[in-house]
Amino acid sequence: MAKRITNIEVKDTTIxxxxxxxxxxxxxxxxxxxxxxxxxxxxxxxxxxxxxxxEFLGIWEQLFNPYFNPLEFEGFRKEAGLNAFxxxxxxxxEATNAKGVFSTAGRYGGTYACPDIAFExxxxxxxxxxxxxxxxxxxxxxxxxxxxxxxxxxxLSKLNYRIHTDAIKQNIVPEEIDAYHRSLxxxxxxxxxxxxxxxxxxxxxxxxxxxxxxxxxxxxxxxESMVLKFLDNLKVEKTGNKSATSEAAQIEDxx
Numbered sequence: 632m633a634k635r636i637t638n639i640e641v642k643d644t645t646i647x648x649x650x651x652x653x654x655x656x657x658x659x660x661x662x663x664x665x666x667x668x669x670x671x672x673x674x675x676x677x678x679x680x681x682x683x684x685x686e687f688l689g690i691w692e693q694l695f696n697p698y699f700n701p702l703e704f705e706g707f708r709k710e711a712g713l714n715a716f717x718x719x720x721x722x723x724x725e726a727t728n729a730k731g732v733f734s735t736a737g738r739y740g741g742t743y744a745c746p747d748i749a750f751e752x753x754x755x756x757x758x759x760x761x762x763x764x765x766x767x768x769x770x771x772x773x774x775x776x777x778x779x780x781x782x783x784x785x786x787l788s789k790l791n792y793r794i795h796t797d798a799i800k801q802n803i804v805p806e807e808i809d810a811y812h813r814s815l816x817x818x819x820x821x822x823x824x825x826x827x828x829x830x831x832x833x834x835x836x837x838x839x840x841x842x843x844x845x846x847x848x849x850x851x852x853x854x855e856s857m858v859l860k861f862l863d864n865l866k867v868e869k870t871g872n873k874s875a876t877s878e879a880a881q882i883e884d885x886x
Contacts, residue, residue, distance in 0.1 A: 639767040657749035660741035666756050679718035682711035692729050700727045
């Protein structure tokens with residue numbers, strides 16, 4: 632799965648986040664620069680030498696990673712905190728098959744950790760910074776969910792309208808009519824459902840919302856979109872329509 636990088640700003644500091652193999656990660660190298668801008672890797676290594684850190688990482692892996700090697704973890708836990716004990720993200724991953732932390736090189740190089748671990752590391756750096764990081768990360772996730780919801784509604788709107796216009800094409804529009812008058816019939820028929828659902832026609836909505844892109848159905852709630860789909864299906868059942876057409880899709884944005 633392709634990596635997707637998104638930046639968030641935390642107290643005037645850019646923190647990279649990554650979606651990798653279906654999971655969210657936060658760049659703890661960026662966080663470590665809060666403590667030592669010249670040697671962030673050294674900061675991470677010092678954190679990972681700590682016994683509490685090793686225990687936290689190991690318990691997290693046991694909870695969320697079925698392929699984690701608990702025997703290697705027990706060995707590290709016994710040694711953690713001793714003067715001779717050293718640890719790095721790469722060593723931890725290679726020995727225990729961990730997935731909560733990983734390092735990568737190249738354009739987006741750095742050490743990344745899942746949010747639970749990244750927040751724990753941020754607290755070790757600064758409790759205040761941790762709280763700001765959590766706030767900005769949550770804002771990012773809320774924005775992503777909003778965009779996903781808009782996309783779902785948009786695609787559902789397209790599907791509804793294609794079903795609707797195909798039924799009109801096959802059963803209402805005369806074959807000999809020209810394209811201009813055919814489009815008028817599509818708009819007129821679609822507005823029957825628009826008025827039933829929203830109380831206004833597509834043109835009335837556009838006149839009232841000149842600053843918004845798309846059409847009235849793009850801004851329907853999920854529930855409204857489902858009702859429109861039900862109404863469209865009723866029309867399909869009555870007219871006997873079975874398939875969508877490319878011409879219907881081309882007329883879509885006129886409504």
